[in-house]
Amino acid sequence: MxxxxxxxxxxxxxxxxxxxxxxxxNSKSDVGEKTRQAVMALARELDYTPNEIAASLRKRKSSIIGVILPRVEHYFFATILKGIVSSAQKDNFAVILSESAHIPQKxxxxxxxxxGMNVSGIILAPCRNEIDISYNKSMEKNNIPIVLIDRMPKNYQGHFVKTNDFHGAEIAVKHLIQQGYKKIAHIRGHEYSSIAEDRYQGYCHALKLNNMEYNPALVKTCEFVNKEEGYYFTKELLLSDDKPDAIFTVSDEVAMGVYKAMGELGLNIPVDVGVVGYSNSMVSNFIYPTLSTIDQPGIRMGETAYEFLRSALDDTEKIRQKVFEAKLLIRQSSVRRQL
Amino acid sequence: MxxxxxxxxxxxxxxxxxxxxxxxxNSKSDVGEKTRQAVMALARELDYTPNEIAASLRKRKSSIIGVILPRVEHYFFATILKGIVSSAQKDNFAVILSESAHIPQKxxxxxxxxxGMNVSGIILAPCRNEIDISYNKSMEKNNIPIVLIDRMPKNYQGHFVKTNDFHGAEIAVKHLIQQGYKKIAHIRGHEYSSIAEDRYQGYCHALKLNNMEYNPALVKTCEFVNKEEGYYFTKELLLSDDKPDAIFTVSDEVAMGVYKAMGELGLNIPVDVGVVGYSNSMVSNFIYPTLSTIDQPGIRMGETAYEFLRSALDDTEKIRQKVFEAKLLIRQSSVRRQL
DNA sequence: ATGATTTACGATAACGTTTGCGGCAAATTT
DNA sequence: AAATTTGCCGCAAACGTTATCGTAAATCAT
Structure with missing residues (x-):
């Protein structure tokens, strides 16, 4: 030892x-060439690794960024994380990962x-769309830049990276309409989730644009946004009087529940009911029938969030914002003519 | 500000x-009750957050652990990460995440x-099964405990958490045999990956136990272990003279490629060819037909690795090792009588 | 040659904690 | 009543860096 x-x-x-x-x-100036060589050589020989803790204490900033995600194992967040970690590593920045478990207080x-760990910046995927204390704590009080990713409070003014959920939902629903579906239901997420809200608005907007009636009975709101709820609401929808002929879900995971319910009800996707999900999860391309969905470029979002954070460290004035356009992936679950 | x-x-x-x-x-002794209250109150009022950087410099250890994974977005690793992060958070330990991208030098x-960041311990999923420098650097030279997870060098003596890959492969292949498949192929991973090697050995062992001939032409070795290779090797296998009637793959991802190739060849799973994957990825339960696979309890593995690390911080003597038993999930892709 | 600048280095003080040591009352024991 | 223990607290030195400032020698311009 x-x-x-x-x-x-x-x-x-x-x-x-x-x-x-x-x-x-640190290859600064003010040091002779011979001595530099000597130091470098000896450092290598002794296998010296700098104590970054000490350095960052002194410098009052670290080469560590913090990342807070609602759930780390969720595929979409995992891809965001991938983007962040791999680009941070190129700059020799470390990433501290934590999980909010969708709990605002946490x-x-x-x-x-x-x-407290002197991170030099934070990338945060907030759980809710409230004006939040977390943000103030970081940005205004401690002057640590923060980049929000995926979701954000209304009227938020700072750095962010997101996808255009409104437009994503709009093109999803428009596509269903073009395929001839007449009564399109929507299984949505909580009201306090900005992405769920945007997608819902996009859904409404697409209906309006195409002169289709908005029917509140066709909109179901999830509590936990999972398979079980997708299953439950699908049964509820299809056993009601107002039976829809298409379902647009807030996530692929919910769509999995839709599939299961359909199977039990003996209904064919996409003939009897068309389905479009959201997120382009791994599953969606392998499930039968393959699920039409909206692609979100998780890795690129992560990379971009990191780049925003990095540049915010130098230039504190400029506000950086990026909205990735959503892309519709048309697969089997929503194409009627196919059969 | x-x-x-x-x-x-x-x-x-x-x-x-x-x-x-x-x-x-820090609620130590040697401080009066009134003053303690006063300090606590004021700290709360001023929203004081301790500078853990400074503390860990002084204490020469931090409440940070390091985690190194080959790929962060891979589902199995993401679940391991989940287990680590969520249990670490309960102890107020932070997790620094990095990605080796399967490159030993990195x-x-x-x-x-x-x-250099004074982490108090490291959880590492090594890329290869060589006796590695990383381990020595951490453990012997700096006295920082390390827990290997999932894969490990041969004859490794330290802390680890893994699944029984040998046995997992064995029961997978045994199951195929019991279903009446006669020529079972194996699409495996690199030789220098301990898990791929163990699974391969388990495959061989199951054949031997059941008096089935080992045919090297039925074993294909992946370079990158992805869908594309699964697709490629399946075509190669099924277009050869030694056509197998079942394929056991080293991962679910590879099995996805198998499915695609089967579709193109117009072969039915499980009637013409049985398939068993490995890992119980999300996809496997939703793909059609559902994929039989081996379940690995990623979250529990992560939790266990963290617990091992934590207790290794106090008691440096004892060596902690855990092998989780693999569990076969029989689904549609390997059950012949179903049709 | 003389002054002005540059180069290469060292001494010292931080950064915000924790901790060993010691002090000094009050409380307790002998 | 003296001796000891206990409770509460402060001083000062760390932990391993980096930033500021100063200074001797070397180089330059005039």
């Missing part, structure tokens, strides 16, 4: 000051802890 | 020493950086 190498030790062995060692290793706590 | 709250500031306002503030906040670099 070796003792840990420090600059002090290198300085001692070379008979120079710690200051010089520091300068040499989210706020986590922001506090991240600040 | 407020200035950051520090113990010094709290001390100044209460006219006491920083020492006392520290002791009060893996080794990352271990170095994590050590």
């Amino acid at each position: 070796h003792n840990k190498m420090t600059m002090k030790e290198i300085a001692r062995r070379l008979n120079i000051s710690i200051t010089t060692v520091s300068r040499a290793l 989210e706020s706590e986590l922001v506090g802890r991240l600040i | 407020h200035n950051k709250m520090t113990m010094k500031e709290i001390a100044r306002r209460l006219n006491i020493s920083i020492t006392t503030v520290s002791r009060a906040l 893996e080794s670099e990352l271990v170095g950086r994590l050590i």
Whole structure:
């Protein structure tokens, strides 16, 4: 069990000051070429690894960014994470990952802890669309830049990266209409989720554009946004008087429940009922029939969020915002003529 | 832009020493009840968040653990990560996540950086099964405990959490045999991956146990272990003279390629060819026909790895090892009588 | 040659904590 | 009543860096 190498030790062995060692290793000016070489060589030989903790204490900022996601194992968030981690790694930035589990209070706590760790910035996928304390804590009080991803409060003014959920829903529903479906239901997410709200609005907008009547009985609101609810609401919808002939769901996962219910009811997708999901999860392309869905470029969103954060560290004025356009992937579940 | 709250500031306002503030906040002894209350109250009021960077510099250890995974967006790893993050959060431990991208040298670099960040331990899913430098760097030289997860070098002696890949493969193949399949192919992973090797050995073992001939032409080795290779090798297998009537794949993802190839060849699963995958990915239960596969409890593995690491921090002697038993999930893709 | 600038380095003080040591009352024991 | 323990607290030194400032020597311009 070796003792840990420090600059002090290198300085001692070379008979120079710690200051010089520091300068040499960080390739700053104010250090002679020979001494720099000597320091570098010895550092390599002794397998010196800089103590970034100490450095960031002194510099009052770290090369660590914090990431807070509602759920880490969820595929879409996992791809966002991938984008963040892989691009952060190129810059030698570390990523501290935490999970809010969709609990606003936890989210706020986590922001506090991240600040305590001197992270130089935070990427946050908020659980709700409220004006939130987390944001204030980070940005205004501690001057740590924050980039919101995927969801965000209304009238939010800061950095963000999202997809155009309104438009995504709109083209999904428009597509169903073009396929000849007449009564299109929507299984949506909570009211306090900005993405669910946007998708719902997009759904309404598409109906209006095509002179189709809006029927509140055809809109169901999930609590947990999972398969079980998709299953439950599909049964409810299809066993009611107002039987829809198409269902647009807020997520692919919910659509999985729709499929299951359809199977039990002996209904054919897409002949009897058309289905369009949201997110282009792995599953959607392999399920039978393949599920039409809206593609969200998770990895690129993660990368972009990281880049925004990085540049916000230097230039604090400019506000960076990016809306990725949603893309409709037409597959079997919504194409009537196919059969 | 407020200035950051520090113990010094709290001390100044209460006219006491920083020492006392520290002791009060960390609820140590040697501090009076009234002063403790006062400190706590003021800290809350000022929204003080401790600077953990400074603390961990002084204490020479942090409440941060490092996690290195080959790929973060891969479902199985994402579930492991979930297990780690959610249990770490309960202890107020932070998780630094990095990705080795299956590159051993990167893996080794990352271990170095994590050590530089004073992490108190590392959970590592190694890319290869070589005796690796990363491990030595962490454990022996710096005395930072490390827990390997999922894969590991041969003859590895330290802490680990894995599943019984040998047995998993064995029961998968045994199941195919019991279903009456006679020529069972195996699409496997790299030789230098311990899990691929174990599964391959399990495959061989099951054949031997059932007096079935081992035919090297029926074993294909992937380079990247993805859909494309599954597709490619399936075509190769089924267009050859030695046409198998069942395929056991090293992962569900590879099995996706198998499905695609089957579709193009007009072959029915499971009638013409039986398929069993590995990992119980989300997809497997929704694809048509549903894919029989081996379940790996990713979340529990992550949780266990974290617990091992935590307890290794206190008790450095004991070596902790856990092998989760693999579980066969029989679904449609391997059940012949169904049709 | 003389002054002005540049180069290369060191001494010192931070950054915000924790901790060993010691002080000094009050409380308790002998 | 003296001796000891206990409770509460502060001083000062760390932890391993980096930033600021100063300074001797070397180089430059005049």
